[in-house]
Amino acid sequence: MPSWKERFAGGTALLTKLSDNAQKIDDLRDEKNLLEFQQQALDLQRILYEAEQEIFRLNQEVDELKDKMRHTDSLEFDEKLGVYRKDGDPLSYCANCFHTNGSLVPLQVSSGIKCTVCGKVFKNPPAMVAFSR
Numbered sequence: 525m526p527s528w529k530e531r532f533a534g535g536t537a538l539l540t541k542l543s544d545n546a547q548k549i550d551d552l553r554d555e556k557n558l559l560e561f562q563q564q565a566l567d568l569q570r571i572l573y574e575a576e577q578e579i580f581r582l583n584q585e586v587d588e589l590k591d592k593m594r595h596t597d598s599l600e601f602d603e604k605l606g607v608y609r610k611d612g613d614p615l616s617y618c619a620n621c622f623h624t625n626g627s628l629v630p631l632q633v634s635s636g637i638k639c640t641v642c643g644k645v646f647k648n649p650p651a652m653v654a655f656s657r
């Protein structure tokens with residue numbers, strides 16, 4: 525599949541052709557010219573539709589990344605305990621899950637400090653339980 529830039533350049537070239545053809549509007553009674561014109565208009569419509577889809581997808585990606593940044597911008601790694609913490613947040617988060625896929629999984633204190641998602645067990649639970657900001 526051609527890259528997005530190549531497809532967009534193709535769309536621009538097609539628009540030029542379409543505009544040239546529109547200037548020969550008198551010749552549109554010629555069936556061959558008319559069919560070519562209609563085909564180019566359809567191709568252009570498809571390219572614009574794909575552009576819209578791509579813009580929509582990119583906007584979603586931007587929103588997701590912004591959301592991720594909001595969740596992680598105050599994140600600090602506690603080297604002693606091997607967990608992540610945030611300002612003003614009493615919870616500790618699994619470093620393993622964060623490094624693997626960027627997700628913030630709060631660590632449960634109930635049965636030792638074990639991540640409920642990846643199962644990683646963290647050392648030194650008493651210090652972690654005592655910690656709160």
Ligand SMILES: [Zn+2]
Pocket residue numbers: 618619620621622629639640641642643644
């Ligand atoms: Zn985990």
